[in-house]
Structure formats: structure tokens, C-alpha cells
Amino acid sequence: xxxxxxxxxxxxxxxxxxxxxxxxxxxxxxxTRAYQDAGNISPRKDIDAFISVAEDYWEGIxxxxxxxxxxxxxxxxxxxxxxxxxxxxxxxAYMLIKTGYFDxxxxxxxxKPSDLxxxxxxxxxxxxxxxxxxxxxxxxxxxxxxxxxxxxxxxxTKEQCAMVVAKNKGNxxxxxxxxxxxxxxxxxxxxxxxYFYPLNRLDISQPADGGIVLVLASSEVAHKxxxxxIWVRGVGWICETPSLETRCxxxxxxxxxxxxxxxxxxxxxxPSREVDFAEVDDMFSYKELQHMEALRLCGKGQAGKLxxxxxxxxxxxxxxxPSGGMLGMGWPLEASGMQRLLEVVLQLRGEAxxxxxxxxxxxxxxSWRGVPTTTGAVAVLSNC
Amino acid sequence: xxxxxxxxxxxxxxxxxxxxxxxxxVRHRPNAKYLWSAGIAxxxxxxxxxxxxxxxxxxxxxxxxxxxxxxFCEQCFKPVDGYVNIKDTGTINTYSxxxxxxxxxxxxEPILVAIIDLDGASEGMGILHILGEIDDWKQIKFGMxxxxxxxxxxxxxxxxxxxxxxxxxxxx
Ligand SMILES: [Zn+2]
Numbered sequence: 001x002x003x004x005x006x007x008x009x010x011x012x013x014x015x016x017x018x019x020x021x022x023x024x025x026x027x028x029x030x031x032t033r034a035y036q037d038a039g040n041i042s043p044r045k046d047i048d049a050f051i052s053v054a055e056d057y058w059e060g061i062x063x064x065x066x067x068x069x070x071x072x073x074x075x076x077x078x079x080x081x082x083x084x085x086x087x088x089x090x091x092x093a094y095m096l097i098k099t100g101y102f103d104x105x106x107x108x109x110x111x112k113p114s115d116l117x118x119x120x121x122x123x124x125x126x127x128x129x130x131x132x133x134x135x136x137x138x139x140x141x142x143x144x145x146x147x148x149x150x151x152x153x154x155x156x157t158k159e160q161c162a163m164v165v166a167k168n169k170g171n172x173x174x175x176x177x178x179x180x181x182x183x184x185x186x187x188x189x190x191x192x193x194x195y196f197y198p199l200n201r202l203d204i205s206q207p208a209d210g211g212i213v214l215v216l217a218s219s220e221v222a223h224k225x226x227x228x229x230i231w232v233r234g235v236g237w238i239c240e241t242p243s244l245e246t247r248c249x250x251x252x253x254x255x256x257x258x259x260x261x262x263x264x265x266x267x268x269x270x271p272s273r274e275v276d277f278a279e280v281d282d283m284f285s286y287k288e289l290q291h292m293e294a295l296r297l298c299g300k301g302q303a304g305k306l307x308x309x310x311x312x313x314x315x316x317x318x319x320x321x322p323s324g325g326m327l328g329m330g331w332p333l334e335a336s337g338m339q340r341l342l343e344v345v346l347q348l349r350g351e352a353x354x355x356x357x358x359x360x361x362x363x364x365x366x367s368w369r370g371v372p373t374t375t376g377a378v379a380v381l382s383n384c
Numbered sequence: 385x386x387x388x389x390x391x392x393x394x395x396x397x398x399x400x401x402x403x404x405x406x407x408x409x410v411r412h413r414p415n416a417k418y419l420w421s422a423g424i425a426x427x428x429x430x431x432x433x434x435x436x437x438x439x440x441x442x443x444x445x446x447x448x449x450x451x452x453x454x455x456f457c458e459q460c461f462k463p464v465d466g467y468v469n470i471k472d473t474g475t476i477n478t479y480s481x482x483x484x485x486x487x488x489x490x491x492x493e494p495i496l497v498a499i500i501d502l503d504g505a506s507e508g509m510g511i512l513h514i515l516g517e518i519d520d521w522k523q524i525k526f527g528m529x530x531x532x533x534x535x536x537x538x539x540x541x542x543x544x545x546x547x548x549x550x551x552x553x554x555x556x
Contacts, residue, residue, distance in 0.1 A: 018421065019421045020421070020423070020424070021421060021423045021424060022420065022421055022422060022423025022424070022425075022426060022455075023420070023421075023423075024423065024454075024455070025423045025424055025425070025455045025456075028455065028456050032461075042461065043461055044459070044460075044461055057416065060416065060418035060420070069458070070454065070456075070458035071456065071458070073458070073461035075458050075459065112421075114421075115418055115419060115420050115421060116417075116418060117417035117418060117419050118415045118416060118417045121414070121415040121416065121417075122414075122416055125414060125416075129410050129412050130410045133412060134410070
């Protein structure tokens with residue numbers, strides 16, 4: 001079976017609002033950039049299949065698949081939508097190529113939360129309508145409860161979570177794609193308004209609009225399209241139980257198991273030694289620590305300490321979220337995982353500008369589907 | 385109910401039993417509100433409608449004049465080259481007579497919906513709209529010429545409904 005590489009990336013950049021463009025125009029821009037990056041291919045003849053990652057409720061359009069082909073150059077093409085996070089989309093594109101039926105596959109994801117006037121009401125549709133919704137409240141209290149139990153069981157602290165925020169917003173400052181870069185202190189996070197105890201306002205990622213397209217190719221054609229293909233060494237995804245009443249509240253089991261699947265495929269036995277850097281979901285500050293531990297980049301209860309020691313900084317031994325993560329780049333709904341993938345590709349190519357990490361060969365991208373899910377996906381990428 | 389079985393044991397559940405809470409059920413009214421940015425191409429289209437014009441987009445590569453307009457040509461996968469006004473007359477491509485409203489209730493005055501290929505646009509491109517000033521829908525013919533009936537300019541808001549309907553160009 002052929003290996004699979006990422007040979008093109010295109011990104012619009014992320015902003016808090018984008019009243020100047022429609023979602024279609026946003027997707028067209030990301031696609032145009034990605035196709036040019038992939039050896040200037042034409043989607044009208046050089047791309048065998050297309051995957052768009054989107055969710056009808058986010059879009060406000062039923063059967064959103066039907067609204068996708070034009071702006072990706074996929075009219076009369078083989079296209080479907082994955083209703084999931086974009087790393088689940090990547091897994092699907094990877095499998096399409098692995099079948100041998102497709103050599104070049106385009107993967108698209110975008111978020112335009114500024115089009116949603118009632119964003120958090122739509123988030124709350126994901127809560128159980130019988131057991132949870134009638135109780136009211138903002139659905140992000142789920143994050144507060146999880147943070148509380150996670151800190152209690154692992155000994156990581158609220159201060160260490162605040163350090164994640166300061167680090168990621170700082171990392172985002174030199175990232176031209178990021179919407180929420182800022183030079184802030186740990187104290188600013190700890191003093192920001194309590195939203196869902198122990199989550200404060202600054203512990204929570206803010207919505208952002210933007211789109212990303214990746215072009216994937218089989219090893220047979222990858223080198224023709226890009227001199228520097230980035231190889232997808234392993235993918236994994238897991239769904240736990242959706243039940244808030246019975247799930248594990250301390251550990252991100254979905255991330256641990258998804259990583260297990262991806263590491264196995266990639267032949268990684270000791271991730272803390274073999275992975276050079278990672279982009280992980282940091283929808284909430286504590287999620288970065290929880291996900292680091294689930295990805296076995298450190299031991300249980302060690303993520304906060306490593307953060308405090310500066311190990312996860314851009315100049316540390318194990319940089320986490322050099323892009324700025326979602327805290328720094330923004331939360332673009334289902335495209336959040338695509339932000340993680342994009343940064344891993346740019347870093348492995350050596351194209352990350354002033355935030356470029358030296359000597360990186362293996363990077364991990366991890367996503368979570370957000371409140372109130374226990375679904376996540378992991379991809380292991382390498383440049384050799 | 386099967387014709388052979390005249391009576392089932394037990395009590396038949398009716399819709400009203402659910403509505404009046406005799407059957408366990410949970411009610412939820414979603415609060416989903418959207419405000420889609422019209423963007424580059426659709427903003428021109430909507431602003432055109434406000435002025436009583438139908439705007440199309442042009443692609444030099446394939447030579448098409450496209451309506452509704454778009455910022456990019458989906459066939460050539462490139463940005464469009466410009467925007468032009470299309471005529472507000474056209475021919476009926478296909479139509480239907482809708483006797484049922486969105487909530488599946490019966491409506492007395494059927495809604496006449498049609499795809500109208502607009503004059504000046506490339507073949508097979510036009511607008512989905514309502515037909516009016518037709519007493520009997522049987523008078524509708526394929527290829528029939530129609531013309532837009534606009535709202536007065538002070539009532540136009542930049543919406544597809546700035547056109548009230550399309551009427552037959554010649555009396556039917
Ligand atoms: Zn064209």
C-alpha cells in the first residue's frame with residue numbers, strides 16, 4: 001500500500017469576524033492557495049477526490065455537502081462531507097489514498113462562527129435534550145467540571161493552566177494566521193472574570209473565522225507535486241461514551257486511545273522521546289495539559305510542571321502549540337484540528353517563519369470535538 | 385390498519401396525546417439564528433436588486449455570463465472577470481404548482497414556482513422565482529417569455545423578494 005503525504009497547504013488566516021467574504025469565497029481562497037502550493041495543480045483535472053469537513057448546524061444549511069463543490073473546483077467530482085473534526089477528515093483522506101483508487105485528495109475545513117448569532121445555543125444542541133438541556137446554563141460548564149476533576153486528580157494547578165494561556169497567546173503573536181495573539185501575564189489570566197469555575201474568561205478559546213485546505217497524495221505522485229512532502233505516518237480516532245453522567249472526568253481517554261492507534265501505525269513506542277513537538281487541542285487551557293498527558297508526551301500529573309519549567313515553550317525541549325494553539329489562533333469550529341495539522345506541516349517543512357523550531361522531524365497533531373464530546377483524533381506526521 | 389384486523393387490543397395513541405403530555409416526551413425549541421455574510425458576489429447581486437437590476441458575473445476563459453453571480457467560475461476555477469447587468473426578462477425552463485405549504489398544510493391558492501432562464505445570461509442560467517398574473521396555471525408553457533415585476537424602489541431592501549414575481553410578457 002502506498003504511503004500518504006501532505007503536498008499542499010492553503011490558509012486564509014483567522015479573524016474574529018469576516019463580514020467581507022462569504023463562506024464560499026473563504027473556502028475558494030484557501031483552496032486556491034493549497035492547489036498552488038501543491039505544484040499549481042488544477043482541481044478540475046488533477047484531484048481525484050474531495051473531502052469537506054463541516055457540520056450542518058454550524059453552517060445553518062442542511063446537507064451542506066451540496067454547497068461545497070463549486071468553491072473547491074469539485075463540480076462533477078468525487079466529493080463528500082465528513083461531519084466531524086478535521087483530523088477525522090484527514091484519516092478519511094488517508095484511507096481513500098490507501099485504497100489505491102485515489103492518488104490525490106483535497107481536504108477542506110473552515111469555520112465561520114461569526115455567521116452564527118446564537119453560537120452557544122447551537123453548542124448546547126449537543127447536550128442531551130432529555131437529561132441535560134432542561135437544566136439550562138451555558139454548555140461550557142462541562143469544561144469547568146472537567147478542569148476541576150482533572151486538576152484534583154493529577155495535581156496540576158490553575159496557575160499552570162494560566163501559564164498555558166500566556167505561552168500560547170505569546171506564540172500566536174508572530175503567527176500571521178492567528179487571531180488572538182497577545183502579550184499577557186499569568187496574573188492576567190488568573191484575574192480575568194470567572195466564567196465556569198475553575199475556568200476564567202482567558203482560559204477559554206474565542207471563536208474565529210477562517211479556512212484551510214490540504215492536498216494529500218500517494219507516494220507515487222507526492223514528489224512530483226512537492227519537493228518537500230510531509231508524510232502521514234499514522235492516524236487514529238476514538239469516540240468514548242457521550243454520557244456526562246458516566247464518563248471519565250479526569251483523563252482524556254479519547255486522546256490516549258486515538259494516539260495509541262496512531263502511534264502504533266507510525267511505529268512510535270516512546271512518544272516522549274520520539275515526538276519532537278506537538279499541536280494539541282487547547283480549547284480550554286487545561287486541555288493542553290490533559291492532552292499532553294493523554295498523548296504520553298509526559299507522565300500523569302507532569303504536564304503542568306513541564307509547562308512551569310518552560311519545557312513546552314517554543315524554545316523548550318518539547319514545544320507544545322508553537323502556532324499559539326486555539327487560545328492564540330482562535331476556535332474555528334470543525335477546522336480546529338486543521339489548524340493543528342497546518343502548523344505541524346509548516347514546522348516540518350521549515351516554513352514556520354520566526355516561530356520555526358530547529359531540527360524537527362516528527363510532529364503530532366491532536367484534536368477534540370469540543371463540548372460536550374469525548375471524541376478525538378490524532379495524526380503523526382514526519383518529514384522523512 | 386390492516387383491512388383484515390378490525391380491532392387491536394389496548395388504546396390507540398393519537399397525536400393529541402403526545403401534544404397534551406399523556407405520552408412521555410421532551411419539548412425543545414432550538415434557538416438557532418444566523419446572519420450570513422453575503423460576501424463579494426452576493427453583495428453585488430443584492431445591491432443590484434435594490435436598484436432594480438439583476439447582476440451577473442463574467443468569465444473570460446469559458447465566456448459565460450453567470451447568474452446568480454459568483455466570485456469565481458466553478459468550471460474554470462478562477463476568479464470571475466467582472467460583473468454585468470442581465471435583463472429582467474427570460475423564458476420558463478421548468479415550473480411546478482405547489483399546493484402544499486412548508487408545514488405540509490394544504491394551500492388554496494397554489495404557489496407557481498419556476499426556473500427562468502434570463503435573457504443575456506449564458507444558456508441554462510437564471511433565477512428561481514414565483515410566477516404571477518396568471519389566472520390558471522394551465523396557461524403556463526415551457527419557453528414562455530416572462531418579465532420581472534419589481535417592488536416600488538422605496539420598498540426594496542436588497543433581497544430576492546425585491547422582485548415580486550415574474551409575469552407573462554404577453555397577455556395570456
Ligand atoms: Zn469560466
